[in-house]
Amino acid sequence: MNKVFKNADEAVKDIADGATIMMGGFGLCGIPENCIAALVKKDVKNITCISNNAGVDDFGIGLMLKNRQLKKMIASYVGENGEFERQLLSGELDVELIPQGTLATRCMAAGYGMPAVFTLAGVGTEVAAGKEVRNFNGRDYLLEMAFDSDFAIVKAWKGDKAGNLIYKETARNFNPMMAMAGKITIAEVEELVEPGELDPNIIHTPGIYVHRIFKGTGYEKRIENRTVRKRG
């Protein structure tokens, strides 16, 4: 079975209006730039997007926001995005803010076949509203449900044609859990190699989780907060 797709346009071809999509990345680091561009081009609408952040006005998921493709955003932090704020205040966009660890863990739960998980985060806050609280060993935990996502779109550094993935540095972030959690997982990679070229001992995402893979092009890798020190 061939998992290799020609490009992002082919890989996202069957994503329809109303789909729920997980999107890897932390800020602009490790985001699937090619697939975002393809989704903007395809102009698919009413998307529910599960991603830690919502990009910036003119990059990342911000491009889909600008194109008014999102119905709902599930994220932990959505600052740095004026268009997001406008759509939220005007009621065009629904947003669900959840703790970052809870977001990661709800993805992980889906990938590990766990229907729900207990977490300390958010106990006693408005995040707990309507959720089951349960005490274990004297501490309260919230019951949080695994995500259910039609697609997961992730960005890796290297991948092979069997779908095995290796991420680079902190561009790993949410990508591995999302790759495990999608009903259909699409991976874009900087380098696509033959099976056997990656060391089987150091693969982050086994190919069993990856349904489609393609070699991305033209990565901009924009830096959100360039911070440097002076040379002594």
Next chain:
Amino acid sequence: MNKVFKNADEAVKDIADGATIMMGGFGLCGIPENCIAALVKKDVKNITCISNNAGVDDFGIGLMLKNRQLKKMIASYVGENGEFERQLLSGELDVELIPQGTLATRCMAAGYGMPAVFTLAGVGTEVAAGKEVRNFNGRDYLLEMAFDSDFAIVKAWKGDKAGNLIYKETARNFNPMMAMAGKITIAEVEELVEPGELDPNIIHTPGIYVHRIFKGTGYEKRIENRTVRKRG
């Protein structure tokens, strides 16, 4: 803070009678041979051991059994061990058999700060006796508790002095989850290097989980079931 210990004797020095110990390995593959030998020598008693298997009569955890050091064994499969059977039938040894995935997941839960997890395994069987059953999306799950272990003893291939670990091939098995789950985690490694010598992108167990590390010696790596094919 120095995590580096001289040898297994030093690393297990404070393990006292009655302790609960997780022990990495699958069969005889990836077991902490040096620490097992040190525990036998130290002759610590009334140990509760959490490990997928119980070794064979004259190797692995079997050596501790032979020395009558175990009070209770929590495992998924304990075949291939006559002494185990004898102690079990005579009532000297208590045994709790749990599904292999449940064993792995209860370790993982401890390492991820989850007090309990829901799993499909064992629903409708005697494993479910006395456990809470809960339905999510039309399927029944058992509620299984995270393990609480005084020590976790793991075996890795390479480690650095900051405690970062890399396992080799299928000798990885339960080691990473147990490393994350122990209150005190002891790692024995075949190669101990300086921090910075391991690629930070391919480490399986971050050093934050590892409290003690030492270079093991004289690994026998006994093969339980040598199976070969004829050269064409």
Next chain:
Amino acid sequence: MALTKEQIAQRIAKELQDGYYVNLGIGIPTLVANYIPNGINVTLQSENGLLGMGPFPYEGEEDPDLINAGKQTVTTIPGSVFFDSAMSFGMIRAGKVDLTVLGAMEVSETGDIANWKIPGKMVKGMGGAMDLVAAAKNIIVAMMHTNPKGESKLLPQCTLPLTGVKCIRKIVTDLAVIDITEDGFKLIERAPGVSADEIRSKTVGTLIVDGDIPEMIF
């Protein structure tokens, strides 16, 4: 004539499809790997932490750090990947493994399976079997139709402690291919030269025989 164990494996291998990820249990199931049809790509999962299991090593090339769930020395193939036990069972529970083949002592007409414990005998443990039967998308049982005493291993209800409930879809024995339907066991294929009547006589529990039942073709 009743099938050999090799033939049971060979028949099961016909159920494999291109792109399948498959977990093969110990015993007859392991033999299925020898009959993967040409032209399709099947990846074997071993629950101790290996995807892309290769053949046994050549003598002298055994690697003690590289074994399968049966603790046999194995090899990798291009595209293999290692992972830990939590991820391994995670992928099983999450339904990523397309097919599991395993042996059984008893299977009931509602799809319950017993294969881990005989009261009064030393219990070795369930290993990964309870996880596999509870969570795999599709499970085929490979077993002899009757036990050494000649008693049917297909039953209205299992008598031995269960490994899983309502989870088996298909059984391939030395005598027959049988689907588990809402109405009970349904005979799908006969071993060459074995009559439907013989199969019925060796099966306790509802056996649906609907019209002419074809013989297996090898």
Next chain:
Amino acid sequence: MALTKEQIAQRIAKELQDGYYVNLGIGIPTLVANYIPNGINVTLQSENGLLGMGPFPYEGEEDPDLINAGKQTVTTIPGSVFFDSAMSFGMIRAGKVDLTVLGAMEVSETGDIANWKIPGKMVKGMGGAMDLVAAAKNIIVAMMHTNPKGESKLLPQCTLPLTGVKCIRKIVTDLAVIDITEDGFKLIERAPGVSADEIRSKTVGTLIVDGDIPEMIF
């Protein structure tokens, strides 16, 4: 005289111990990294997936794939390790991070903290703050003692939506070091030249002043 932000960070750095794994929030907490005492080994955790965070890169050496939780370009050090977000918060929830330092808008005398949302203002989200405050073993808040309007940020009860309940143990402000005890805020140290009376006057809620309170020493 009230402390500068750098001095608040410097004071907090005295709480660090050898072998600590520490998560530093955005703002004043980030500055703590500049004052790690000589002779002790402290490892910085960044919740986006990095343990062993190094200094900012030299100009021209920025790596877009290597950032901290504040999305700033950073570097690694010998012994650094990368991991995914689930493991990152797993290690936080499992109590492996020894100390978390973060900013706050309000802290209550029972240790509640509010630092993510102001009703009527655009909400950016809690990021990892709720996980950190719920699960870290030991949390120090670094903040100015009063808000820009001069109102105490230490209160009997928080008025803003909470980030976490009963989780803060210690507060270091520009005026004081305050422990949160069962009986309320307890003054531990004064900023040089700032009197206990001044601190009391700028603190709403119980402030325990037990005997002579020493000045901070830098």
